[in-house]
Amino acid sequence: MSELEDIGHHIHVRISSLQCMLDLSVVELPQNKIKKVGQELCALERLLEEFEKCVSQQKERLTHLKELEDSFKRDLEDVHHIMDNIPAHIPRKKGPDNESEAVMTQNEAMDIQSAQLDDVKKSNKTVVREMAFITIPEFESIPQYMKGRATYDQVNAVVQSINTAVTAKYKILRQSLKSLNSNARKLHQRFKNQETKDTKGQYFVVEDDIREFTQLKVDKRFQGILNMLRHCQRLRELRGGGLTRYILL
Structure with a gap:
């Protein structure tokens, strides 16, 4: 100017x-x-x-x-x-509860990092597989007759519930019987009885596991969403012994 x-x-x-x-x-x-x-x-x-x-x-x-x-x-x-419009299932970073929390020193941070690495090394062989969330393009690729009125968030809410059930189930399976209470021992035995030679090395749940570890209703809409998850290759069904096993892919 x-x-x-x-x-x-x-x-x-x-x-x-x-x-x-x-x-x-x-x-x-x-x-x-x-x-x-x-x-x-x-x-x-x-x-x-x-x-x-x-x-x-x-x-x-x-x-x-x-x-x-x-x-x-x-x-x-x-x-x-x-x-x-951030999907509800995406994990969010949690900040400190209040501003008065002490800031970690460099040595403390290094100690924590070292402990985390040790935990990772110890748990590498015991990592529980989780089902990946459905992406928006995948959801849009599902045929309309299969989706019905189910929304994107509802589908991923079922994914989250299945992951919760799988994590809880295999946490019990990987503990020694001596460390479990009577109810957990019964669950441990039930899980073992449900395994077959076809499920060896696989992670799966049944409808009772969903009821046991989540608040999700196992109803007609739930079955419809399972069809969508099969369509998106997130799981497959294995029937036998009067049970339907949902195996994570």
Whole structure:
């Protein structure tokens, strides 16, 4: 903006100079003065051309800035839309309960990290497989007759419940019988009785496990969502002995 003001001021000075010469034109001017007026007019013309060029450049910059502003507004709207529509099943980072919590020292952080690595090494062979959540493209690929009125969040809520049941079941199976109470021992024995040679090395649950470890209703809608999970290759069924085993893929 200062460049435009400087050019404008310079042009104003030149015009004032020309006006002064024209005012004196009533008097016969010497040849050198007439030549001076011509030079001033040429210089003024060049300045006007520079001024027009500068104005054109500023217009282009203004147009570009306007496009950037519109782009930023669209990005901001997209971010707000994403924040307002985050699926409920996505885990969120939990902050400290209050601001008075002590900050860990570097040594404490290193100790915790070392302990976590040890835990990972110890539990590498005992990791329970979990079912991956259904993505939006996968949900949209499910035939409408199969989806019915089920929503994306409802489908992933079933996925979460199945994962909860699987984790609880295999936590009991991997404990020694001596460490279990009477109810857990009964569950442990039931789980063992449900295993077959076809389930060896597989993770599976039955409907009773869903009822035992979750609040999910095992009803017609639940069965419909299981069909969708089979369609998306999240599980398969294995029947036998009066049971339907849902094996995680």
